[in-house]
Amino acid sequence: MSVSNSEKSILAKLLASENIRIEHQKVATAAFNLRDRALILPIWKEMSADLYDLLIGHEIGHALYTPAEGWHDAIEDFCNGIKSFLNILEDARIERMIKRRFAGAGNTFRDGYARLMEDDFFGFKKHNIDINKASLIDRINCYYKIGSIVHVPFKDEERHWLSEIDQAETWEDVERIARKLY
Numbered sequence: 001m002s003v004s005n006s007e008k009s010i011l012a013k014l015l016a017s018e019n020i021r022i023e024h025q026k027v028a029t030a031a032f033n034l035r036d037r038a039l040i041l042p043i044w045k046e047m048s049a050d051l052y053d054l055l056i057g058h059e060i061g062h063a064l065y066t067p068a069e070g071w072h073d074a075i076e077d078f079c080n081g082i083k084s085f086l087n088i089l090e091d092a093r094i095e096r097m098i099k100r101r102f103a104g105a106g107n108t109f110r111d112g113y114a115r116l117m118e119d120d121f122f123g124f125k126k127h128n129i130d131i132n133k134a135s136l137i138d139r140i141n142c143y144y145k146i147g148s149i150v151h152v153p154f155k156d157e158e159r160h161w162l163s164e165i166d167q168a169e170t171w172e173d174v175e176r177i178a179r180k181l182y
Helices: 005-016 049-065 068-077 082-101 105-118 136-146 156-167 171-181
Strands: 021-025 031-033 038-042
Touching (some): 038 049, 049 082
Antiparallel strands (some): 031 038
């Protein structure tokens, strides 16, 4: 039995604990507008239930845990280059918090990311990317998103970053780590 977009929209509102606005658009990926409280979900030809649930779960994590003012202030206070660092570290934090809050989310995230890997969403095949040669921040991103699917290598002297990221509980923690890492 397939689940309709309207049923998934209701689920997203329940998970977010508020009456967020849900929009389905032809966009490259999902997003959550922190100021307008709008969840933007992509319209893709192939959208498995696991993938749809991953996108909802991830963006609901932003709805619940990412402060609008903190996010926008950090981007303005620093240079635009730090934005990707903040986003990667915040993604790791909010996904961990969603998995903690909703017990079944871990399997949903793993299965959804596996589907994204199958579809080469991250461009490893298309761009012939060798994860062993990727930058530290890109390997951190891969570790937290697809680390249960592929081995992500780290040097001994880099592993302390993973411990710091694993302990980040607040937006301020994310900002502090991003500043040091950047």
